[in-house]
Amino acid sequence: MPGQSTAHSGYFVSTKPSDRFPLWTRANVGEVFPDPVKMSTFDFAFQNDDGIRMSELAFRDAYVAIGAFTHDEFDPDECVFLGVFGGYTYLNAAVGRIFGVRAPEIDVETVDRNFFGEQPGIPPYESHPDDENSEASQRIAETFLYLFTAPALPDVFDDEQQLAQMRASRADFEQMGDHEIADWIMEHLERGFTGGTGFRELFATHLRVSFLAAVPLGVLEQVCTAVGRPEDTLKLVAGYGDVASAAPSDAMWRLGRQVAASSELTALFNDGPVGLSARLGAAADASGSDAAAFSEAFEQFVYDFGSRGPNEWEISCPTWETDPDIALAAIDRMRLAPPDADPERRRAGLTSQREALSSAMSQALAGNPEAQMQFELAQGAAAVYLPGRERTKTNCVRFVNETRVASRVLGQRLIDRGAISQMTDTSMLRFSELHELIDDPTGWSEVIAERQAVYDDAVSRQEPFVIVGEAPPMHEWPRRDEIELLALSAGDTLGGLPGCPGIARGRARIVLDSTDPTALEPGDVLVAPLTDPSWTPLFVGASAVVVDVGAALSHSIIVSRELGLPCVVSATGATGRIPDGALIEVNGDTGTITVLEV
Incomplete structure (x- = not known):
């Protein structure tokens, strides 16, 4: 019967607040997990009966790799970097602030800008005797030296190639047994491809590159501010043309132009995005039709970018591969854009602007060789690490998508047998419980319904943006539909x-x-x-x-x-x-x- 493998059947995703690092924020992490995390995600990424899990461990690995901390500074049994309160994921800003204290040429204010943006209610930094650490500062300085001289990120490109091979040789999940699929998912997440590279290793690389990407950007900001041109900072890092998260736009643009140039395709799209993939498929049966050419190009698009989608880190959420209508809805909007919205054309203009501005800034600094060298090194590092950050994120998302495809094969089988009612039901289970449901589905529908009700309640509430110490109980959080904001008027x-x-x-x-x-x-x-x-x-x-x-x-x-x-x-x-x-x-x-x- 359900519940034998755990103390209670309720939706219990939460972590223990950290006494040493008590400041938590939804900043940044809200883009990764905009909704409450599901039970299965918490189980593999955050914490389970075996202790802290892959996402938390990856954060520790990344900070240690940079040199900011040693592993013995962290609680071995409880999450430090990632907290889950009321089902929502929070990032520990107190640890980030310590990085600002220890890192040369960085301060707490710089870290806060990267963490919080402009948000109210952020408490001021309070120092702790253990925050400063000269050995850590020396290690970070050595990392920064490498950062400003690295011409590329070969490990990131190696991961990308291995992921491409993994996609090309995807396992045949239809031929696997139910338990075999469930085991494959956990094996994949933990060990992944050759060399033991699993989610923890890929995510740690993403975090390391992300942390370091902020450094040259900060240097450029300091230089631009010093010469009275702070508004030029972002112009100096625009138009790289190698940003993985922006790449789907180029492919979608070309698909949108196909639609705009075809009366046949335009008519199909004019009927609305719901069911569009099915209508395109039916129309594509006519050999030589515009729909056939579009469908072929769209199939390649889904192969290349199908791992992307809303809330794409959450295994239970659909992506462009599992629900192509989501991608087609975006193409539907893009087909209406004027020709001068072409992202490649825009990027070419930004590239020219960046190169001209970079040359002018370097010449303006000619009288200060040290500042000029600092500026030019920062330009080079930004060109490596800012696109690299998006590439590492894409690697993680592509890796996770393989588990999504596997879990949907298993989910459909369970639906067909009447064990669950919808594809996302398995996300309300821990992985150990999934095996129990496969063996005997009796009673699990009630457990899933109970947890889903708690999850839905969390979705309906506005989570605090910042938590200091203990999180307020979820029942005290205001419901989103009861929050009244004063609408802006003309002139506001x-x-x-x-x-x-x-x-x-x-x-x-x-x-x-x-x-x-x-x-x-x-x-x-x-x-x-x-x-x-x-x-x-x-x-x-x-x-x-x-x-x-x-x-x-x-x-x-x-x-x-x-x-x-x-x-x-x-x-x-x-x-x-x-x-x-x-x-x-x-x-x-x-x-x-x-x-x-x-």
Whole structure:
């Protein structure tokens, strides 16, 4: 019977708060896990009966690899870097602040900007006797020296090639038994491909590269500020053309142009995105048709980018491979964009601007050889590590997607047998419980329903952005539909963090779900709660982007930078305060949004 393998059947995903590192934030991690984590994800990534798990361990590995800490500084039994409260994932900002104390040329304020963006209620830093550590500072300095001289990230490219081979030789899950699939999923997550590279190792690489990517960006910001041109910082890191999370936009753009040039395809898309993949498939049966050519190109797109999707780190959530209509909905919006929205054309202009600005800045620093060398080294490191950060993230997501495909084969079998009612039901189980359900489904539907009810309650509530010490009990969190925000009127402004420079005007379109972008028209300003790569195609036709949360290395800033879109992040309450359809002006230089007309 259910419950024999665990003390209780309730939805119990939570971690113990850290006494040594008591500051937690939803900043940054909210883009990775916008929703509460599912039971199965908590089981493999955060903590289970065997102790702390892969995501937490990866954070420790990354910080130790950089030299900021040693493993013995962390609690061996409880999560330190990642906390889960009320089902929501939190990142430990106190540990990040210690990195700011120990790292040369970095301070707590710099770390806070990267962690929090511009958010209210952030407590000031309070020092601890163990924060400063000269040995750690020396280790970090050595890491930084390597950072500024590394011409490439060969380990990242090696992982990418192995993942491509893994996708090409995907296991035949249909031929596996139920227990065999369940075991394969855990084996894959823990050991992955040749050499024992599993999720922990891939995620640690992503975190290490992400931490280091902030360093050259910070140096460029310091140099630009020193010469009175702080607004040029992001222009100096734009138009790289090798940003993995922006790459699907190029492919989608070409697919969108196919649709725009074909009356047959246009008619199919005009009937709406729901069921579009089925209609395209039926039309593609006619040899030589535009639908056939499109379907062939779209099939290649799904193969190349199918691991992307909303909440793509969560195994139970659909991706462009498991639900192609999600990708087609984005292409549907992109087909309406004018030709000058071509992301490759935009990027070419940004590349020229970056190269000219870089040359001018270097010449301006000629009288100060030390500052000039620092600037040029930072430029080179940024060109390696900023695109590298997105590449490592893509590697992780592609790796996770293989488990998603496997779990859906198993899930469909369980649905066919009546053991569960929907594909996401297995995500409410720990992996050990999944084996129990396979053997005997009796009673598990009640357990799943109970946990789903708790999960749904968490989804309905607004989690705190910052937690200090103990988290307030979830029943005290306000329900989202009961939160009243004062709507902005004509002439009102809302402040945030400048994400990408430039000024644009357009109609505000509040889009809360990247899978349903039908209201977004070319030239509109995309106003979103947060963004992950599934939102990227929606940027292409927009005139600007505004996001409720975000910080210096947020996805929305990275993609806006590659497309040259004015962007403001950390615009607290933007999706609730900016009236849908209002004419607004987005100033990416100052981080302000002005309502011009309601």
